Amino acid sequence: MQCIPQANPGVVTSALPNGEVVLLHxxxxxxxxLNRTAALIWKQMDHSATLATMSQALCEQFDVSxxxxxxxxxxxxxxxxxxxxxxxxxxxxQLS
Amino acid sequence: xxxxxxxxxxSLVCAPASRExxxxxxxxxxxxxxxxxxxxxRVELIVNDQPExxxxxxxxxxxxxLSAIKTRRGYxxxxxxxxxxxxxxAGRAVGSLSDSFMQSSLEEQRGLxxxxxxxxxxxxxxxPLHAAGVWHAGCGFLLVGNSGCGKTSLTGALTRSxxxxxxxxxxxxxxxxxxxxxxxxxxxxHCAPAMFRHxxxxxxxxxxxxxxxxxxxxxxxxxxxxxRFRPQVVLFPEITPEPDxxxxxxxxxxxxxxxxxxxxxxxxxRESTVAQTAVLNHLAHTASGFRLLHGTDVHGNPAxxxxxxxxxxxxxxxxxxxNQEQGDLxxxxxxxx
Numbered sequence: 001m002q003c004i005p006q007a008n009p010g011v012v013t014s015a016l017p018n019g020e021v022v023l024l025h026x027x028x029x030x031x032x033x034l035n036r037t038a039a040l041i042w043k044q045m046d047h048s049a050t051l052a053t054m055s056q057a058l059c060e061q062f063d064v065s066x067x068x069x070x071x072x073x074x075x076x077x078x079x080x081x082x083x084x085x086x087x088x089x090x091x092x093x094q095l096s
Numbered sequence: 097x098x099x100x101x102x103x104x105x106x107s108l109v110c111a112p113a114s115r116e117x118x119x120x121x122x123x124x125x126x127x128x129x130x131x132x133x134x135x136x137x138r139v140e141l142i143v144n145d146q147p148e149x150x151x152x153x154x155x156x157x158x159x160x161x162l163s164a165i166k167t168r169r170g171y172x173x174x175x176x177x178x179x180x181x182x183x184x185x186a187g188r189a190v191g192s193l194s195d196s197f198m199q200s201s202l203e204e205q206r207g208l209x210x211x212x213x214x215x216x217x218x219x220x221x222x223x224p225l226h227a228a229g230v231w232h233a234g235c236g237f238l239l240v241g242n243s244g245c246g247k248t249s250l251t252g253a254l255t256r257s258x259x260x261x262x263x264x265x266x267x268x269x270x271x272x273x274x275x276x277x278x279x280x281x282x283x284x285x286h287c288a289p290a291m292f293r294h295x296x297x298x299x300x301x302x303x304x305x306x307x308x309x310x311x312x313x314x315x316x317x318x319x320x321x322x323x324r325f326r327p328q329v330v331l332f333p334e335i336t337p338e339p340d341x342x343x344x345x346x347x348x349x350x351x352x353x354x355x356x357x358x359x360x361x362x363x364x365x366r367e368s369t370v371a372q373t374a375v376l377n378h379l380a381h382t383a384s385g386f387r388l389l390h391g392t393d394v395h396g397n398p399a400x401x402x403x404x405x406x407x408x409x410x411x412x413x414x415x416x417x418x419n420q421e422q423g424d425l426x427x428x429x430x431x432x433x
Binding site for chain 2: 009010014015016017018020022026031033044048
C-alpha cells in the first residue's frame with residue numbers, strides 16, 4: 001500500500017463538472033471514463049499519494065471500512081495498470 | 097495568392113507561377129476561402145518542382161491514394177507521385193504536385209490538401225471535428241459521427257426545410273469570445289448516389305467521384321450558408337429503420353466520449369491534444385448532447401424532424417447530478433476508441 005501510482009505521461013486527463021474524468025491515451029488513441037469514485041482516486045495522483053493515502057481519502061469521503069476502501073483502490077489500480085494508464089512505483093528510501 | 101480560411105491567412109505560392117491558377121481553382125472548389133485575412137495568423141502552401149527526398153518514420157495514416165508519415169517537423173504526405181512536407185512550427189507545407197495529380201478528380205485531390213490544411217490550422221487553435229453543422233432560429237446543432245451515420249441526409253433534409261447549413265461532414269472548433277465556436281471549412285457536400293433519390297435537386301449540381309459525389313450546395317440552396325456558430329446542441333445520429341426519429345439525452349461524459357471519438361484522430365503532439373481536449377470538454381458540458389435515432393421520417397417528413405430538434409433548441413439547463421455520495425464504492429471505468 002506504500003506504492004505511489006503516477007499517471008502515464010502519455011495520458012491526457014479531462015475533468016468534467018459532474019465530477020467524472022475522461023482519459024485519453026495518446027499512444028493507443030483509446031479513451032476511458034472514470035466515474036466519480038474512480039475520479040476521486042485518480043485526482044489523488046496529482047499529490048503523489050500512496051495507495052494507503054488514497055484509501056484514506058475514500059474513507060473520509062464515504063462511510064466505508066478501511067478494508068473496503070483498500071480493496072476498491074487496489075482493484076481500480078489493477079484496471080488502470082492493465083490499460084497502461086498508470087505507472088506504479090515504490091516510495092523513495094530516505095537517505096540518512 | 098492570399099486567401100483567408102477560418103480567419104487564418106493562407107498564402108499560395110507556386111513555382112512556376114503558371115501553375116497557380118490550376119491549384120487555386122482546386123482550393124476554391126474544396127474549401128471555404130475568402131479574400132480577407134488576419135495577418136496575425138498565417139499558413140503557407142508552397143508548390144514547386146523540388147524532388148522528393150527520402151523520408152522514413154512512423155506511418156500514421158494510410159488510405160487509398162494518401163499516406164502520412166510523422167516526421168521531426170510535422171508530416172510528410174504522399175498522394176501517388178505527389179507530396180507535401182508539412183513543417184508545423186514554420187506553418188508551411190512545401191511539395192510537388194504531378195500532372196497526373198492535377199488531372200485527377202477533385203475528391204482524389206481533396207485528401208492531400210485536407211490533411212495538410214487541418215494540420216497547419218491546428219497550430220492556430222482550430223481543431224477538426226467529424227461533424228455536420230446546421231443552424232436554426234439562433235441555435236447551432238452539430239451532427240457528430242462516422243461516415244454513413246446520416247449526417248449528410250439530415251443536413252440536406254433540414255437545409256431543404258429552410259435551416260442554414262455550416263457543413264455536411266467536417267467543421268473546425270476553436271475558442272471564441274463567448275465559448276466554443278464551430279467554423280465552416282469544406283465547401284461541397286459529399287452525397288452517396290442513393291441520396292439523389294430523395295434529393296433530385298442535388299444531382300443536377302453533382303461532380304462524379306468514385307463513391308460519393310461532391311455537390312456545390314450553395315447553388316442549390318442559395319443564402320442558407322452560415323460560416324460559424326456557437327454550438328448549443330450536439331447530436332450523434334444513428335440510422336434506424338423506425339418510422340419516427342427520436343432523441344435520447346446524454347450526460348456530459350457520454351457527450352465528451354462521443355466528441356473524442358470524432359475529434360481526436362489527427363493529433364500531432366501532447367500540447368495540441370490537451371488544447372483540443374479542453375475545447376471538446378467545454379463543448380460537452382455547455383451544449384446539450386443527444387443520440388438522434390434517425391428514422392425514415394428524415395426523408396418522408398423532414399418537418400417532423402425539424403420540429404423534434406426545435407423542441408431541444410433551448411433546453412432546460414438543469415443538470416441533475418447523480419448523487420454518488422451514498423457510499424457507492426464501485427469504481428467504473430469505460431473504455432472506447
